[in-house]
Structures are given as structure tokens and as C-alpha cells.
Amino acid sequence: MSRQRETSSNKITDDELNALILSLQTLLPQLDQSRHGRVSAAKVLNEICSYIRRLQNEVDGLSGRLSQRLDSMDLTGFDAEIVRDLLQQ
Amino acid sequence: MNNPHHLNPTSLKSRFTTRFLRALTKIRAQKPISSSSPTEIFRRYRRIKVAADKSMAYSVRSRRIWSKAMLWKLRSRSYRRQDPCSGRRSGKTNQAIMKKSSNENTTTRREDGVGFVEEADELRQLVPGGETMNLCNLLDETAHYIKCLTTQVQVMKKIADFYSF
Numbered sequence: 063m064s065r066q067r068e069t070s071s072n073k074i075t076d077d078e079l080n081a082l083i084l085s086l087q088t089l090l091p092q093l094d095q096s097r098h099g100r101v102s103a104a105k106v107l108n109e110i111c112s113y114i115r116r117l118q119n120e121v122d123g124l125s126g127r128l129s130q131r132l133d134s135m136d137l138t139g140f141d142a143e144i145v146r147d148l149l150q151q
Numbered sequence: 152m153n154n155p156h157h158l159n160p161t162s163l164k165s166r167f168t169t170r171f172l173r174a175l176t177k178i179r180a181q182k183p184i185s186s187s188s189p190t191e192i193f194r195r196y197r198r199i200k201v202a203a204d205k206s207m208a209y210s211v212r213s214r215r216i217w218s219k220a221m222l223w224k225l226r227s228r229s230y231r232r233q234d235p236c237s238g239r240r241s242g243k244t245n246q247a248i249m250k251k252s253s254n255e256n257t258t259t260r261r262e263d264g265v266g267f268v269e270e271a272d273e274l275r276q277l278v279p280g281g282e283t284m285n286l287c288n289l290l291d292e293t294a295h296y297i298k299c300l301t302t303q304v305q306v307m308k309k310i311a312d313f314y315s316f
Binding site for chain 1: 164165168175178187193196199203204271277278285290291296298300301306307308309310
């Protein structure tokens with residue numbers, strides 16, 4: 063693939079970098095800014111990685127659950143109504 | 152976007168749910184006469200997992216680098232004979248395939264002296280297509296990828312709970 067690209071104007075600035083790291087930090091409730099203030103970028107990325115792994119494992123586990131239950135699932139009446147019901151519960 | 156009370160039919164959540172339920176229906180219809188053996192359940196687990204990723208990637212389409220990468224992997228995967236006993240790989244199996252195809256795995260290492268190169272590299276392994284992204288894209292894509300993962304988990308959980316009476 064292509065070599066590392068620079069952003070349209072220049073290399074990414076420190077400010078841009080901080081903004082991106084901060085927005086990732088907001089996705090992590092355990093690093094809530096009001097309680098933790100400044101957290102190192104390395105720590106944020108570390109926590110992000112753990113978070114992603116946890117989510118991927120959850121998908122794994124849920125796939126397993128669904129595979130066990132698939133037989134008993136009544137999907138025949140499936141239409142927009144069911145979708146709405148599911149998401150509104 | 153994630154308003155729990157009003158369902159936006161064009162929302163990511165809704166698109167994913169529709170596709171995923173459709174995929175589940177197909178998988179269910181594929182079962183052989185002698186079903187529910189451990190092998191069969193394992194196969195089904197694999198198919199459901201792929202269906203979950205596929206449904207999400209198609210719902211996002213090519214609007215994101217990660218979804219493009221995932222779609223690419225899923226498509227090239229479907230042209231291979233799937234070995235159901237290839238064993239479980241932790242996290243995304245896609246990373247390994249992507250790595251093989253991208254021969255230059257060194258140029259993406261950024262020497263920007265900000266002290267988290269290792270963590271960024273680890274992140275690259277987790278986000279589909281991450282190895283080919285520059286740092287700026289990687290962080291941006293990560294945020295979106297996480298949002299989609301949480302949607303995926305949320306919907307799958309609701310479906311599993313719904314059918315768990």
C-alpha cells in the first residue's frame with residue numbers, strides 16, 4: 063500500500079493529535095476526564111485497545127449464544143415490526 | 152444518532168439489525184437434518200460471527216477505511232475454501248490476511264517521537280486495515296470502529312435476550 067500519508071496541509075500537529083486522543087478518551091468511561099484530568103496518550107491508547115478486545119470478545123460470546131439458540135428462534139415473522147420492537151425494548 | 156426511543160430506519164443500528172436478522176434466517180435455513188452436534192453448532196457460531204461482521208461492514212459500506220478493509224477481507228475470504236477447523240484466532244482473523252497482502256509493513260511505522268508508537272502499533276492490529284493507516288486516520292477510524300462495535304454488541308445482545316425466554 064502507499065507510504066505514510068501526510069495530512070493535506072502538513073504533518074499532523076500536536077493540537078490535532080491531542081484532540082484525537084481526547085475524543086478517544088471520551089469513549090472510555092473509566093478515564094472520565096472530570097475525575098482523571100490529563101491522561102497520557104499511551105494510557106488512552108492502551109485502554110482503547112483493551113476496550114476493543116473486550117468488545118470483540120463480546121461479539122464472539124454473543125455469536126456463540128445465538129448459535130445455541132438458533133433453532134428455537136422464530137424468525138419467520140421477521141419484518142420491520144420485529145426490528146422496531148427489538149430496538150425499542 | 153443512537154436515540155433509543157425513536158427508531159430511525161436509516162440509522163446504522165437499524166440497517167445492521169435488518170441485515171443481521173436476515174443473515175440469521177439464512178444460516179438457520181442451512182442447517183442439515185442431523186443438527187445440534189457440537190461440530191454443527193461450532194460451524195454455526197462461525198457463520199454467525201462472520202454474518203455479524205459482514206452486516207456491520209455492509210451497513211457502513213466504503214465510507215470508512217476500516218469498513219472497506221473488512222469488506223475486502225470478507226470478499227476475498229469467500230473465494231477461498233473455508234476450513235472450518237482452522238481453529239479460533241483471537242480477535243479478528245482478518246488482520247493476518249491483510250498483513251500477508253500488504254507487503255510493506257514497515258512504512259506505516261510513524262517516527263513522530265510522541266511516545267506511543269508501541270500502543271499505536273497494537274491498535275493497528277485491532278482495527279481492520281489499521282496497518283495501512285497513518286496515525287491521524289488510525290485514531291479517527293478507531294473512534295468510529297468502536298461506535299460500530301458497541302452497536303453490534305448492543306443489537307446482538309438484544310436479539311439473544313429476546314429469544315432467551
